[in-house]
Amino acid sequence: MPVELKQGSLRVSHTPLHLDARRRTPLCFVSHAHADHIARHERTVATPQTLALMAHRLGPLEATVPLRFGERLSLESGDVELELFPAGHVLGAAQVRVTRPDGHRLVYTGDVSLAPALTAAPAAVVPCDTLVVEATFGHPRYVFPPREGVYDEVAAWARTQLGRGLVPVMLTYGLGKGQETIAQLVARGLPVCTDAGIHAVAGLYEALGVPVPSRCFDGAFREGEVGVFTPKALEPLRGGPQKLVTAALTGWALESWGARRSGADVAFPVSDHADFPSLLHYARSCGAREVITLFGFKEELAKALKAHGVFARAVHERVQMSLPLGP
Numbered sequence: 001m002p003v004e005l006k007q008g009s010l011r012v013s014h015t016p017l018h019l020d021a022r023r024r025t026p027l028c029f030v031s032h033a034h035a036d037h038i039a040r041h042e043r044t045v046a047t048p049q050t051l052a053l054m055a056h057r058l059g060p061l062e063a064t065v066p067l068r069f070g071e072r073l074s075l076e077s078g079d080v081e082l083e084l085f086p087a088g089h090v091l092g093a094a095q096v097r098v099t100r101p102d103g104h105r106l107v108y109t110g111d112v113s114l115a116p117a118l119t120a121a122p123a124a125v126v127p128c129d130t131l132v133v134e135a136t137f138g139h140p141r142y143v144f145p146p147r148e149g150v151y152d153e154v155a156a157w158a159r160t161q162l163g164r165g166l167v168p169v170m171l172t173y174g175l176g177k178g179q180e181t182i183a184q185l186v187a188r189g190l191p192v193c194t195d196a197g198i199h200a201v202a203g204l205y206e207a208l209g210v211p212v213p214s215r216c217f218d219g220a221f222r223e224g225e226v227g228v229f230t231p232k233a234l235e236p237l238r239g240g241p242q243k244l245v246t247a248a249l250t251g252w253a254l255e256s257w258g259a260r261r262s263g264a265d266v267a268f269p270v271s272d273h274a275d276f277p278s279l280l281h282y283a284r285s286c287g288a289r290e291v292i293t294l295f296g297f298k299e300e301l302a303k304a305l306k307a308h309g310v311f312a313r314a315v316h317e318r319v320q321m322s323l324p325l326g327p
């Protein structure tokens with residue numbers, strides 16, 4: 001297997017390079033700054049934006065190797081060359097291509113989205129021999145409608161709620177979808193008020209050159225404002241003097257339980273992950289001879305890709321064989 005999964009950490013086989021490891025490693029590529037992809041490593045390779053967002057979450061980092069899209073880096077140990085490409089997932093999110101001396105090219109997508117976004121560089125389909133791809137929504141039943149159209153519906157829904165004298169609040173993740181949602185609503189003429197956490201990350205986006213104009217919640221929503229909050233940050237405001245109505249923005253909106261899981265009144269299918277048709281498109285057009293799936297519906301995605309003629313398998317934890325104990 002070109003990659004190994006050991007104690008929950010993925011590593012490129014025969015190299016010291018870990019990929020989005022959740023525990024401390026000597027050297028790790030971090031694809032983006034979501035909590036389930038970061039840790040304090042001895043050395044971190046990531047885009048400058050991801051390093052800034054990581055430091056915002058974790059505090060000052062140890063040795064960092066900032067790498068911009070299109071730049072190449074040779075690892076002094078391991079004899080491989082790295083190159084980063086946009087992943088379209090959140091600001092700074094990158095895919096990495098690892099090229100061995102024999103020319104074999106492995107691409108690890110991290111979390112990836114092929115849908116156009118206002119706050120993340122558009123994802124590239126990166127030519128490779130081995131593709132290691134996420135499968136969060138890797139089941140054929142996940143087909144997302146075009147993102148722009150969904151945000152049009154979200155904005156129309158928000159205006160309807162404002163017209164009824166209610167405060168519409170979007171429930172999102174604090175990093176990535178929160179800022180994308182602000183940008184999409186503002187682009188549709190709606191002023192946005194956010195919780196302090198989303199506002200702080202929005203400030204960091206602005207500092208990194210991606211404008212995300214919003215106002216930080218100060219105890220009350222103003223006339224005409226739409227809220228963008230994490231579910232946790234909104235909790236204390238429920239039952240307060242201002243009547244709220246909530247919408248979860250999540251890929252899980254395609255499921256009947258999508259709104260309920262976020263504690264929302266309604267849900268709209270907005271995801272920063274690729275849906276099944278996008279994953280299939282990527283796997284078929286990158287030229288890979290083998291596809292390795294991980295996260296989420298990895299078994300289902302591997303099976304579905306095989307049905308479409310793509311050689312695919314899911315990555316599994318390497319099991320340490322132990323000697324049988326005596327009776």
Ligand SMILES: [Zn+2]
Nearest residue numbers: 032034089111
């Ligand atoms: Zn993510």
